[in-house]
Amino acid sequence: MSEPNVLLATQGVAKSYGPVIALRSVDMTVRSGEIHALLGANGAGKSTLVKILAGVQSADAGVVAVDGRAVHFRTPADAIDAGIATVFQDPALIPDLSVAQNLRLSRIDMAHFREWLAWFDLAQLDLGAMVRELPLETLRIVDLARAVARNPHVLLLDELTAALTADQAERVFALLREWKGQGKAAVLITHRLAEVMHICDQATILRDGRNVAELATAEVTEHQLVEAMLGASIAPTGNAEHSRAERRFGEVALEVRSLSARHFVHDVSFAVRAGEILGLVALEGQGQDRLFDLLSGNRQPTAGEILVGGQPRHFSSPYDAVRQGVVLVPGDRLIALLPNQSVQHNLATPLFGKLTSWWRIPRDERPRVNRAVEQLSIDTRAASQVRRLSGGNQQKVVLGRWLVSGFRTLLCFDPTRGIDIQTKREIYSLLRELAAQGAAIVLYTSELAEIGLVCDRVLIMHGGRIVDEQDAARATESSLLTAAHGLEAPA
Amino acid sequence: MSGETRIVTGRAYRAGKAQTWLAQNPLIALVIVFIALFLVTGAVQPNFLSVNGVRNTLLQAAPLGILAAAQTVLMLTGGIDLSVTMIATGAAYVAANQSPNGAGVAILAGVLVGLLIGSINGVGVAVFRVNPLIMTLAMSGILLGLFTAWTQTVLAGSTQVAPFIKLLGGGAWMGSVPYSVLVWGGVALVVIWLLRRSGWGRLIYAIGDNEIAVRLAGVRVWQVRLSAYMLSGVLAAIAGILLGGRTGAVDLQLAGAFLLPSVAAAVIGGTSIFGGVGGYTGTILGALILSVLNSLLTFLNVGQAIQQMVYGAIVLALAWGYASLTRRS
CATH class of the missing domain: 3.40.50.300 (P-loop containing nucleotide triphosphate hydrolases)
Known part of the structure; x- marks a missing residue:
């Protein structure tokens, strides 16, 4: 010194x-x-x-x-x-x-x-x-x-x-x-x-x-x-191409038609099938936040409709969306955590949504929670209060809530922002695993590299509209960025 | 900073083992405070250290403990109910009025009054999103006005409670265990079970900790809040009926003195007014401590003004002590 x-x-x-x-x-x-x-x-x-x-x-x-x-x-x-x-x-x-x-x-x-x-x-x-x-x-x-x-x-x-x-x-x-x-x-x-x-x-x-x-x-x-x-050599990312080729998509899980929210989202239509990971790419502030709000029932659209399993549904609150199996991992993990409660209580929260579940805590709560903790390898050293966990572990808890309760369509808003490489990889492989088990996933990400690693197909949003769709395997950072800026791909 | 050059050597702060242990088991600290206060009171008034003394303490603590149960549940959600004492008074009034029709009808009517007022509070807070302080304070004022008017008109009948209610409020089982304490025990078991073992209890803690997270988890938060205020109304009514039974006759000042102690008991017991942290076990100890403190101040035979000041100062010291003990854990 x-x-x-x-x-x-x-x-x-x-x-x-x-x-x-x-x-x-x-x-x-x-x-x-x-x-x-x-x-x-x-x-x-x-x-x-x-x-x-x-x-x-x-x-x-x-x-x-x-x-x-x-x-x-x-x-x-x-x-x-x-x-x-x-x-x-x-x-x-x-x-x-x-x-x-x-x-x-x-x-x-x-x-x-x-x-x-x-x-x-x-x-x-x-x-x-x-x-x-x-x-x-x-x-x-x-x-x-x-x-x-x-x-x-x-x-x-x-x-x-x-x-x-x-x-x-x-x-x-x-x-x-x-x-x-x-x-x-x-x-x-x-x-x-x-x-x-x-x-x-x-x-x-x-x-x-x-x-x-x-x-x-x-x-x-x-x-x-x-x-x-x-602290060790990195394991290879795994062969995304390979697992993608094996995937077969099921029925359409979630579909939106001409969905709009005044000033933010204009005439958005797309469908995501069971087993598919649909990527969404956009620059900051192109209406992606609002689109996720609409899909998760947090806000209501001004026009257009949302269909789950082919049936039009009206989500007047997240309660309705969750009951239809459409669940959200929000961009800011802190809004989805109970900072002073234990990992177990955080993970189990979605189990008590229905009035009929208010009485007894179900017997299988603990095994379900334990399975999620294991599947996500959540570090439970500070499990008595979630606010003491590291950011990556907190993000796992937010994801884990839905593993405990079950879901059909997972909406993930930038789930790897600000977390370390190790956890990022774990989240990628978890998402692929969930899709392989038949979940439909909509993934907004601000890291373009994630599209090729995780997604099957990618939508690009600009100015509140879907301006392009690309095959994730062929999309490059430059093709995505070009479209995200609202530009046509060079001929 | 410039002149400041202190070298950090080793651990700046090393908590004593006992202190760490207490911080992890704060309820033990409350038990110690309770026993110490009890012994001090006994030293001041030797008669107090007897079966009778214990019984009187419990008899005093029962209505307070039940009112504080209502307060605890609501504080866990981040709410509060400043109308508990008016609900209690109103319920006792209605129960007295219905007493000529028999104790069963009287008690049922009283509890329904609590449920009704609690529901209105709940709809205001949960559906119309009125701040709980404002909602329940306003409700308290409205109720005082209503009952003042109604004692001349619709409630102009009996102000004496039925003998069974008197027994419940002031009598004792086999001459030693007050019935009101048994009622309190039942209430305590139900509340503790609800908070710890039911899905509803989980949600009570959860919405006090982060309401948005609960909403995103697919829970209708308004239902949880509404039910909490309904429970609060029912608990306040039970406390009011017991109080009416203890005094035998009701008046509009019946429960007024219990409002701040009901909040204080919960705070002393470690429930955060911001929600999400605490529990009813601590509140029970808080209610017992406040009751002994009341006896002690009575026995000390000092003036009313001194009593009030000492009471306030001790409540402040206890709440502060609890907070600083647990903050470090």
């Missing part, structure tokens, strides 16, 4: 939550003029380390040093005063206040803040606008601009680019390059390895609460990073 250009260092940092050990011992060194990636599978301890460095939580053991001096952050304000500014995964802004009011709370230099907004082409942003009314990507930029305006030595960015467009992400990278040119540093937490290779200099890899490697990104391949995270 005596190196002169070390801005931030940790030594032996450890943290436990009750019986769950989140960090065993982490040594990390961030030098000036460096963009440092912090990588690891979900549950490896990245978020905990960020919270400790940001002063949100205090370590049980170990030393955090800034500029070579050991520090002890008791509050986030301590960390900011020490020159560490953090952009958290969820925007740290109060929804019911305007942007300007939020900024006033955090005592930052407005002129400076505006300069950084301009960097992102948001100079015209109405600072009087309520935070709750702004889209997520704008809030993340506001949050970033606020952090940068504090002029810290070290920026901590937790999954910042996940909600940003490619164009905005590029600007973030440009900012980071300028940042390190000034001799400052940034720590980037991300699941996108292309970003790591593109922008980061060093990468510290966490596994099971320890730092297992520090690599210079110029000297390794993405493949090696993944190996370091998983």
Whole structure:
């Protein structure tokens, strides 16, 4: 820690939550003029380390040093005063206040803040606008601009680019390059390895609460990073082609005809058969959220109809959809979890939908739950409260609710967003397995690579309409992106 | 920060073993508080440490415990019922009025009053999505007005309860176990069974934790809420009938003093007012603690003003103590 250009260092940092050990011992060194990636599978301890460095939580053991001096952050304000500014995964802004009011709370230099907004082409942003009314990507930029305006030595960015467009992400990278040119540093937490290779200099890899490697990104391949995270060579993805060829589709499970929702969804028609995985691709904000709301009974269409097993059905609430076997895994897993209840109680919730099930808890509840836990290999070390699980495990619980209750059509909205590679693979193979057992699946994904891996057929949505349909096996990232931008494929 | 350079050595915080154990078994802590209060009260008034003392404590705690059961169920859903005491009073009034027709009719009429008012509360909160505080506070006001008017007109008859209700509220089985405590025991068994062993109980906790997740799971949340307020109304009516039986005659101030203690008993017992966390076992201990505390303050023979202040301060200390004990686990 005596190196002169070390801005931030940790030594032996450890943290436990009750019986769950989140960090065993982490040594990390961030030098000036460096963009440092912090990588690891979900549950490896990245978020905990960020919270400790940001002063949100205090370590049980170990030393955090800034500029070579050991520090002890008791509050986030301590960390900011020490020159560490953090952009958290969820925007740290109060929804019911305007942007300007939020900024006033955090005592930052407005002129400076505006300069950084301009960097992102948001100079015209109405600072009087309520935070709750702004889209997520704008809030993340506001949050970033606020952090940068504090002029810290070290920026901590937790999954910042996940909600940003490619164009905005590029600007973030440009900012980071300028940042390190000034001799400052940034720590980037991300699941996108292309970003790591593109922008980061060093990468510290966490596994099971320890730092297992520090690599210079110029000297390794993405493949090696993944190996370091998983701790073993990666098994091949499995032959998607092969299993797809064997699949035979059954009856039409879910069909929509001319479905519309004012301003959002226009004249959407498609059908998905039992055993089929139908992909849906769209840029952010093309009506895909609303389409899923309509399919799951969360909102009602203004025109068009939904047919289940050939019969027109009216879904006035998710209750109706679930009774017809149409179930939803929503994009934000937190809205589908009971944070203070156990894994078992979370998984079993759909069993009690009908009035007749309110009385006795069915005898087969536990075996059903256990089967789902096993099938999903949910880590049950922190099973007494779901909020203590890692993001990947929480996502498995959300999926597992439907394995316990049974379903015919599964609507999955970006089920792998923000979760680690290992869990992603598990979810892919689970979806294929479910389809092989006769489930119909509609999968919206923001990761184009998933289409070829998981889906049979893919619809592309743009401006609230289905603009194209492609065979998933032949679709390429470029063919999908072209269509998603509303462009015709080149002849 | 600049001047601050504290080195973090080892564990910053190491909880004592006993404290950790208590944090995982907070009900034990409540039992200890109860026993300690009981012994202190005994020290102040030696007669209290007797079968009679125990019986009086239980007799006092029974109506409170039943009202607090209503409060616990609703608080678990993230709701509350500020009209429980008016429902209790109204039910007792109707029961007294119907007493000339026999105790069975009287009790049934009283319970139906509770069910009806609970249903109205439930429809307001669950269907029309009125904030539970507002809905039940307004209901309480409306009921006070209605019953004040009706005591001159439709309810102008008997204010004496039937002998059987008197026995139920104030009498004791074989001269030692008060019937009201037996009723409380029955209520407790049913409520605990419902919360722990029924699908309905799961949903009560679940909607208090995250209503949207429950809705997405294919549950009609309004039905769960409505049923919870209906149960609350019935429980409040039972408590009111017992209170009417204890005093023998009813008036509009019958249950008024129990409103805040019914919430306090649940909070002391570890039920979160934000929902999703807690249970009735803790509430039972909360009700017992508050009843002993009441006796203690009476025996201390200090002024009414001091009594109120000490009562408030101890409730605050207990709730805070419970919260800070369990937060770390």
